[in-house]
Amino acid sequence: MRIGFAAYQAPFGKIRVIADETGIKRVELFEEDWEKYLAEHPDIQEDMELCGEAIRQLDEYFCGTRKEFELPLSIEGTDFRKKVWSALQTIPYGEVRSYADVAEMIGNPKAVGAVGQANRNNQIPIIIPCHRVIGKSGNLVGYAGSHTPIQKMLLDTEINATK
Numbered sequence: 001m002r003i004g005f006a007a008y009q010a011p012f013g014k015i016r017v018i019a020d021e022t023g024i025k026r027v028e029l030f031e032e033d034w035e036k037y038l039a040e041h042p043d044i045q046e047d048m049e050l051c052g053e054a055i056r057q058l059d060e061y062f063c064g065t066r067k068e069f070e071l072p073l074s075i076e077g078t079d080f081r082k083k084v085w086s087a088l089q090t091i092p093y094g095e096v097r098s099y100a101d102v103a104e105m106i107g108n109p110k111a112v113g114a115v116g117q118a119n120r121n122n123q124i125p126i127i128i129p130c131h132r133v134i135g136k137s138g139n140l141v142g143y144a145g146s147h148t149p150i151q152k153m154l155l156d157t158e159i160n161a162t163k
Helices: 031-040 048-063 079-088 099-105 112-120 148-161
Strands: 003-010 013-020 024-028
Touching: 003 048, 013 031, 013 048, 024 031, 079 099, 079 112, 099 112
Parallel strands: none
Antiparallel strands: 003 013, 013 024
16 A cells, blocks of 8 residues: 655644555654654655645645645544544534543543543544643643643634634
């Protein structure tokens, strides 16, 4: 199966979109994650045919003109994680939900910790908007490990576009 990537200069740095013939597989936000992925997939080539539409839609998102992504996805994960990621895609643009809210959304209110792990393992951030999930206290917590400044920038992008 053909896999390709394309780079995009986001406001916070270069990101890479990775796709196969089914759809978008990954969005690598951080250089160290990209380098690890590249080491594991040394034959991957730049491929705008597979990734160009995602790059275009990301650009529209960061310009504040795109509120929803319309891209085929090639999601890999457990059934539980896929359920969480599906729920994330229903959180409206510019709004947030807590991990507990997402657990409720999937019908498993005691699974708050597992929802957090699913969020952390989302391989298609931004497009699957895990940045819209915050702590119950309303604080930004745990985004991509410790990258809450990026989470804040993504949420600010959405909030400013809705004004």
